Amino acid sequence: MVQQSIGERVLRKEDLRFITGKGNYTDDINLPGQAYACFVRSPVAHASINSLDISAAAGADGVIAVLTGQQVAEDNLGSLPCGWMVHSKDGSEMKQPFHPVLATDKINYVGEPVAVVVAETYLAAKNASELVEVDYEEIEAVVDISSAQSAADIYPEVPGNTVYQWELGEKADTEKAISQAAHVTRISLTNNRLIPNAIEPRAAIADYNTGTQDLTLYTTSQNPGLARLILTAFVQIAPEHKLRIIAPDVGGGFGSKIFVYSEETALAWASMKLGIPIKWTAERSESFLADAHGRDHVTEVELAMDDEGHFLGLHVKTIANMGAYLSTFASAVPTYLYGTLLAGQYKTPNIYVEVDAVVTNTAPVDAYRGAGRPEAAYLLERIVEIAAREMNLDPVEIRRRNFIQPADFPYQTPVALEYDSGDYEASLNKALEMADYAGFAERKEEAASRGNKRGIGFSCYIEACGLAPSQVAGSLGAGVGLWESGEVRVNPTGTVTVLTGSHSHGQGHETTFAQLVASKFGISVDDVEVVHGDTGKLDFGMGTYGSRSLAVGGSALSKAADKVIAKGKKIAAHMLESDVENIDFEDGEFKVRESNQSKTFQEIAFAAYVPHDYPLEELEPGLSEKAFYDPENFTFPAGAHICEVEIDPDTGVVDIVKFTAVDDFGTIINPMIVEGQVHGGIAQGIGQALLEQCVYDETGQLLTGSYMDYCMPRADDLPNFDVGMTCTPCTHNPVGAKGCGEAGAIGSPPAVINAITDALGVMEIEMPATSERVWRAMQQAGGA
Amino acid sequence: MSITVNLIVNGKAVTQTCPENTTLVELIREKLQLSGTHVGCDTSQCGACTVHMNGRAVKACTVLVAQAEGSDVTTIEGIGTADDLHPMQSAFKECHGLQCGFCTPGMIMAAIDLVNRENELDEQTIREGLEGNFCRCTGYHNIVEAVGNAAARMKE
Numbered sequence: 014m015v016q017q018s019i020g021e022r023v024l025r026k027e028d029l030r031f032i033t034g035k036g037n038y039t040d041d042i043n044l045p046g047q048a049y050a051c052f053v054r055s056p057v058a059h060a061s062i063n064s065l066d067i068s069a070a071a072g073a074d075g076v077i078a079v080l081t082g083q084q085v086a087e088d089n090l091g092s093l094p095c096g097w098m099v100h101s102k103d104g105s106e107m108k109q110p111f112h113p114v115l116a117t118d119k120i121n122y123v124g125e126p127v128a129v130v131v132a133e134t135y136l137a138a139k140n141a142s143e144l145v146e147v148d149y150e151e152i153e154a155v156v157d158i159s160s161a162q163s164a165a166d167i168y169p170e171v172p173g174n175t176v177y178q179w180e181l182g183e184k185a186d187t188e189k190a191i192s193q194a195a196h197v198t199r200i201s202l203t204n205n206r207l208i209p210n211a212i213e214p215r216a217a218i219a220d221y222n223t224g225t226q227d228l229t230l231y232t233t234s235q236n237p238g239l240a241r242l243i244l245t246a247f248v249q250i251a252p253e254h255k256l257r258i259i260a261p262d263v264g265g266g267f268g269s270k271i272f273v274y275s276e277e278t279a280l281a282w283a284s285m286k287l288g289i290p291i292k293w294t295a296e297r298s299e300s301f302l303a304d305a306h307g308r309d310h311v312t313e314v315e316l317a318m319d320d321e322g323h324f325l326g327l328h329v330k331t332i333a334n335m336g337a338y339l340s341t342f343a344s345a346v347p348t349y350l351y352g353t354l355l356a357g358q359y360k361t362p363n364i365y366v367e368v369d370a371v372v373t374n375t376a377p378v379d380a381y382r383g384a385g386r387p388e389a390a391y392l393l394e395r396i397v398e399i400a401a402r403e404m405n406l407d408p409v410e411i412r413r414r415n416f417i418q419p420a421d422f423p424y425q426t427p428v429a430l431e432y433d434s435g436d437y438e439a440s441l442n443k444a445l446e447m448a449d450y451a452g453f454a455e456r457k458e459e460a461a462s463r464g465n466k467r468g469i470g471f472s473c474y475i476e477a478c479g480l481a482p483s484q485v486a487g488s489l490g491a492g493v494g495l496w497e498s499g500e501v502r503v504n505p506t507g508t509v510t511v512l513t514g515s516h517s518h519g520q521g522h523e524t525t526f527a528q529l530v531a532s533k534f535g536i537s538v539d540d541v542e543v544v545h546g547d548t549g550k551l552d553f554g555m556g557t558y559g560s561r562s563l564a565v566g567g568s569a570l571s572k573a574a575d576k577v578i579a580k581g582k583k584i585a586a587h588m589l590e591s592d593v594e595n596i597d598f599e600d601g602e603f604k605v606r607e608s609n610q611s612k613t614f615q616e617i618a619f620a621a622y623v624p625h626d627y628p629l630e631e632l633e634p635g636l637s638e639k640a641f642y643d644p645e646n647f648t649f650p651a652g653a654h655i656c657e658v659e660i661d662p663d664t665g666v667v668d669i670v671k672f673t674a675v676d677d678f679g680t681i682i683n684p685m686i687v688e689g690q691v692h693g694g695i696a697q698g699i700g701q702a703l704l705e706q707c708v709y710d711e712t713g714q715l716l717t718g719s720y721m722d723y724c725m726p727r728a729d730d731l732p733n734f735d736v737g738m739t740c741t742p743c744t745h746n747p748v749g750a751k752g753c754g755e756a757g758a759i760g761s762p763p764a765v766i767n768a769i770t771d772a773l774g775v776m777e778i779e780m781p782a783t784s785e786r787v788w789r790a791m792q793q794a795g796g797a
Numbered sequence: 798m799s800i801t802v803n804l805i806v807n808g809k810a811v812t813q814t815c816p817e818n819t820t821l822v823e824l825i826r827e828k829l830q831l832s833g834t835h836v837g838c839d840t841s842q843c844g845a846c847t848v849h850m851n852g853r854a855v856k857a858c859t860v861l862v863a864q865a866e867g868s869d870v871t872t873i874e875g876i877g878t879a880d881d882l883h884p885m886q887s888a889f890k891e892c893h894g895l896q897c898g899f900c901t902p903g904m905i906m907a908a909i910d911l912v913n914r915e916n917e918l919d920e921q922t923i924r925e926g927l928e929g930n931f932c933r934c935t936g937y938h939n940i941v942e943a944v945g946n947a948a949a950r951m952k953e
Binding site for chain 2 (some may be wrong): 024030685728
């Protein structure tokens with residue numbers, strides 16, 4: 014038996030099915046008699062619907078039904094809800110437009126679904142969808158974020174197109190600090206809008222059984238339990254116990270598969286209405302139009318310092334684009350996942366942040382890998398870098414002068430969070446060594462001798478993960494709890510089935526969670542099976558987002574495993590005729606202390622289910638335990654990223670010659686998987702910094718609606734990454750883990766932009782720093 | 798209009814009658830129920846549908862079945878088994894060259910073709926050779942390592 018413990022690079026249990034083509038993604042599932050759906054989408058961004066004529070489509074070959082928003086309204090389906098109530102400075106509740114499953118009389122973004130055609134084949138549904146005649150009367154679209162608040166209102170219930178005006182921190186103290194400071198650095202910046210682009214498009218099959226009245230929804234979800242709660246409690250599709258959601262293998266999410274969307278909801282409703290299974294798989298064009306997008310902030314920042322570069326005050330003013338409707342978690346992203354992170358790794362005593370969230374005639378914007386935290390890290394690490402240049406300080410030195418020190422933990426920031434642990438200087442020092450900062454000047458000179466510009470950029474980011482203490486979240490407006498469920502079922506032969514409310518769609522939970530539980534019991538990873546993604550098998554759970562799976566879901570499993578061991582000790586005490594206090598459990602054996610008497614884990618499991626020699630009068634048979642873990646605090650992964658670039662002055666092409674990331678994720682279960690998560694995050698961060706940009710024109714048409722127009726990072730756009738780790742364990746969860754899924758996307762963009770601006774000798778350049786933008790910046794700098 | 802096509806898929810002779818605008822990937826996924834080949838886009842950009850046709854990698858979303866008439870097609874299901882993996886499959890697992898697994902079959906098929914075509918593979922040629930296949934999870938780092946690793950084994 015091979016035992017594998019925490020910290021080992023165990024190869025992934027899930028890989029065999031994926032490398033042999035035996036994965037089971039939603040689009041791979043086909044049900045007998047299934048029909049196919051195609052959505053009719055608005056070609057315009059903002060319009061009244063004068064009329065909608067389905068007669069030609071309904072009569073077309075193979076068409077079973079054409080369903081419209083009017084029928085959704087007649088069936089009294091609720092608004093697709095936003096689950097986090099944010100209050101404005103004046104105490105008023107955020108303004109929330111009704112988000113219909115299918116549009117009825119008004120269109121608010123290009124791609125908004127107005128009807129669904131159900132047919133015997135997808136081709137028939139698609140052909141018929143073109144026969145649905147809609148008379149749109151166009152209204153001027155609101156697209157630009159900066160001017161949205163002075164444009165005509167999109168919704169009467171959202172005056173000034175302003176959802177909320179939120180604030181956090183002490184305004185007067187911060188303004189005073191800024192007005193009295195020796196030096197104030199000021200910048201304006203944009204956090205570019207991104208389209209998540211998991212390679213598997215969203216898909217669903219809804220299957221309503223008219224006999225049992227059970228509805229099963231197979232769907233590409235990161236959180237089937239949460240989706241079921243929203244669809245039943247809020248949208249009121251069906252009673253909760255009659256809806257089963259199965260999220261099988263899911264091909265990446267990055268946030269975009271958290272949310273409850275129109276299409277999956279409409280499919281579930283249509284299957285109930287028609288009494289047949291219906292399948293829909295998004296075409297990539299639909300993903301571009303109708304998946305929730307990410308980021309999209311414009312921000313002004315002021316950082317006040319004394320004459321030695323110690324930070325005294327930070328004032329941030331942001332306008333955040335929500336798009337046309339408030340998606341599931343949208344309101345929390347630019348507030349509680351953004352404003353609360355603005356202390357970064359620094360002891361800035363006064364911080365004040367104001368965020369105006371606006372609606373526009375664009376697709377909804379919600380959490381995308383990092384969700385608020387990349388926006389916070391970007392502005393902070395950009396302004397710190399610029400401040401260093403203005404103060405003639407080394408960018409490393411200005412950070413060191415302001416770091417929260419190891420002795421300062423737990424550290425209460427001025428923006429609500431209390432950091433539990435960290436050692437920021439340790440990560441930075443390790444990164445500097447790995448990146449050979451000492452040798453940079455020489456490399457820069459050598460590059461110059463070849464006619465190239467070389468630059469280096471730093472980013473010392475922090476994030477808040479492990480969402481979240483339910484009562485804290487509730488007091489801040491969350492509509493749900495944020496615990497996680499876990500169940501550890503020991504089978505009679507001593508193998509173990511683990512059930513978790515977390516969902517894995519690339520993160521490798523089937524291996525990491527197996528490793529965690531196997532190490533608890535001293536058994537082989539091969540003897541542990543992880544089950545996830547099916548509300549018919551699992552307790553209600555909250556799913557996967559915000560780098561929470563191990564910190565919260567893993568903690569639930571750790572506690573459930575502890576309960577198994579506690580019960581096992583009672584069984585062993587009976588069998589070994591000892592007091593339970595004298596039983597120790599180690600290396601897979603229950604032992605009587607200071608004796609040679611013991612029972613193996615497998616023997617105890619068997620006894621629990623074949624209870625012949627068993628204390629039945631005191632103890633129920635069986636060996637299966639559950640735990641619901643509610644976190645005591647957020648976790649605070651942090652690290653230092655260093656990017657070194659070389660730029661060809663003739664073309665403006667940026668070559669990332671070296672990228673170093675040193676992260677502190679607390680306790681690591683499987684370093685191979687963690688490094689993979691960091692690689693992927695950095696790739697998305699470099700994508701944001703250099704390549705990716707979602708563009709709408711002034712009429713609200715999406716110009717980047719395909720992979721021909723939206724520049725995704727390809728293999729030859731990226732370098733290899735040098736990844737290192739430091740470790741200060743999380744102090745308040747039983748695993749000690751902090752979370753690693755988003756760090757790469759949070760830390761890397763400012764490091765890349767800081768490196769480019771360093772190479773060019775300019776202060777600012779907008780993301781994405783395409784070769785054209787870099788070339789233009791060089792021309793401007795040269796001409797100045 | 799329907800057409801009848803004859804081809805070999807994973808070593809087996811296949812005769813199928815289907816609408817003339819059917820693509821090779823639709824034939825593979827829907828008619829032959831080989832769901833390992835995936836579809837990730839509608840512009841032939843992502844490479845998730847990559848299979849081998851007469852030994853060379855093609856994007857099966859942009860091959861009409863009529864173009865595949867008489868050809869020898871290999872999909873991810875045809876290169877190895879759980880007990881006898883292709884070196885490229887083994888290398889992807891051993892190097893952690895996959896996360897969500899959705900791009901993986903196409904990536905593996907493209908990589909095998911790359912190794913078969915190129916005599917010398919360094920990091921840069923591997924990166925350029927995989928340019929037609931998106932991965933959103935791995936950042937390509939471990940994929941590049943896996944391909945290099947498999948190339949050495951395949952040339953042994």
